[in-house]
Amino acid sequence: MTYAADQPTGRPIRVGLIDDQALVRTGFRLVLDAEPGIDVVGEAADGRAALELVDTTEVDVLLMDVRMPGMDGIAATAELSARHPETRIIVLTTFDLDEYAFAAIRSGASGFLLKDVRPHELVTAIRTVHAGEAALSPRVTRRMLELFAEDLPGGPDAHSAAASVPSPLDVLTAREREILEAIAEGLNNTELAQRFFLSESTVKTHVGRVLQKLGARDRVQLVIIAYEHGMRPAVE
Structure with missing residues (x-):
């Protein structure tokens, strides 16, 4: 880890x-x-x-x-x-x-x-x-979400049913949504910087804005929020 x-x-x-x-x-x-x-x-x-x-x-x-x-x-x-x-x-x-x-x-x-x-x-x-x-490692993140999958809204049916309902994720920019999805995969700041060809200071700025906009206390909450609102990134 x-x-x-x-x-x-x-x-x-x-x-x-x-x-x-x-x-x-x-x-x-x-x-x-x-x-x-x-x-x-x-x-x-x-x-x-x-x-x-x-x-x-x-x-x-x-x-x-x-x-x-x-x-x-x-x-x-x-x-x-x-x-x-x-x-x-x-x-x-x-x-x-x-x-x-x-x-x-x-x-x-x-x-x-x-x-x-x-x-x-x-x-x-x-x-x-x-x-x-x-x-949390990516493997642990995946397992955690598998265990709680039945309790989390945001599956295909729920996602389509809620398509007309505003989502908290709507406040995010396109880049911030990409950052959130990568965080939900378990990536740390260094890995985010490598994926998006950004400096780590820029990544920290993006992560801070996502935390603030979604009212999350830390990255674990971001992972849960992402899944609760239909974001299903692939976790290796």
Whole structure:
């Protein structure tokens, strides 16, 4: 999986660790405490405690287990996304294709990681979502959308039935629609720049405008919005 991560600049990224297994939290903390530009500012063992943590502590990125007793990571992610949209959430899972993790992504998470993630991948994913990117590979994007296909409008019948109804995508320029479709394939900024023969700074400008026009918090939401409104890009 490739991420477009920013180098650590300015104040540290404040990270919260949410997992009911103390050994998992300890392992992640050991990795992150050794990383410049990242501070672990709190831990919690369930979703309810995660809400209390973010209510009382400024957190930039949460590592959130999805399967916990009491309030699980899905419910906590949905609640946190509504109450603290500025906090990015990466869900943690034991399984590569975990429907619980995908449900958390639909609830507002910016990606997911396996619990046996390599240290450098963990750090890069945190920097990636903090920068507004998505920690999702094209394969994971495709699988996520396959799982939720029945719940998403925008299939052939729905698309034709809604043809006369204004779409939120109508506010986009032709280039912005191309950018959105490529984002829905899972492309990062570097790959967008290569596809459209643009500089990365120009790509960032286009992506920022698409996010603003569609009222999306990050690229994961853009993927879901694209599919909800009939855009079906081919994901390899």
